Amino acid sequence: MPHGRLLFDFDAVLFDVDGTLVDSLEMIVRGLGDTFERFAGVRPPPETILRQIGKPLTDQVGLFLSYEPTDEQVLEMSAYAIERFTVHEELERLFQPAVDCLRLLHRQGVRTALVTSKSTVELNAFLTRFEGAPYVDATVCASDVHQPKPHPESALRACEILGVRPERAAMIGDSIYDLRCARQAGLTAVAVAYGAGLRYELLNEQPDLLIETPEALLAWTETAFLQTPCRERS
Template sequence: MPTGTMLPDLRAVLFDVDGTLIDSLPGVLIAIGETVEAFVGVRPTDSEIRALIGVPLTGQFRIFGAADDQIGAMVESCIERIEELAHLETTFDLAAETLALAHERGLRTALVTSKSRPEVAPFLERFSHAAHVETVVSASDVTHPKPNPEAARLACERLGVEPHQAAMIGDSVYDLRCARDAGVMAVAVAYGAGAREALVAEDPDLLFDTPEALLDWAHTALPTLTCPARS
């Protein structure tokens, strides 16, 4: 699809959080590494952790060898450590402006994230564009989180749109698989944690290398609804 094409039938935009709207990677790498080392005894490499960004913490810890009876304490400890390191988190300002633009043009907006509710709540308190988010689908809201399509479908249901009327923007293969299998337009961004070659291999509908390119596309492609979809 040409990146300059207007999408007149688009009614909603779904955004991943980590690696798409914010760069939380520095703190996440430290927190997950420390948590796994403390409970499992072996610290995963940064590359191993990066490869699982987009998988809920419970799934990551199981992959790194944690026992089922350790998972709850590990998640609690890791979330606490991530919040201690929140000063390392930065916003991709132009990606956040894309969210704001979608909202201002009358499109429905949602966050679709592998964060759990306890992780999402403090993030929203400090996220300067939280007012532009209509609903949040977290890992706590679904039985099967990303890459399963359940989260994207639930977001569309909450927003009152059909999947083919929505686009989902994310930086991981899990985002793209979730979008594709839900029937939602899959928009990849290669400035986050996901490897560009892995994103390309998923054959997304669109791929942008920078937040600037994403915002430029949004200015051209997002329709302005005279009767906002959320009214």
């Protein structure tokens, strides 16, 4: 279990989605692989695709093209990728202890947000099937900001919506983009090592905490509230 600050020290906790709350990596790898194969004529190995997770879809879809796509082509490729994600949706699994962490925080009066590189279309589709949706106070996706992660705008926007100061918030994510976003925004950066990010790359970002498993994330949360009364939600 990680040491240092407890989650009760914060007024808000921001969560990444893919690789943090849900194991969607196989779904994304297959969906992007289908997209690259159709539009670029190549299917990169899974480990190559995994390294792109955390970037907005509009940045991902044109990576292996031999030409610079137009805005219209990017939209077409993005729409196709979303269709393919839907086809492979059955591969998505909850990290149940991480979702339980989200639920516990919300019930204890800590404000919560999802901060994701998904587009509005992707996020809305996800929320319809996400059992943790009732415990989310705010969402910020790539469509909501001018500069998505790793730029700090997404985290700062979430803090603004939640009405908390950045220094009173933590951000939990599995990629270097999450950690850079948190750090530049002035939030406590919490890395989880069970998603797409390589452990040594996460450590190179010098997170405030690194948590190895979803179970450890929940244990850290439970420890924070073990002897602490529930806050009033305003």
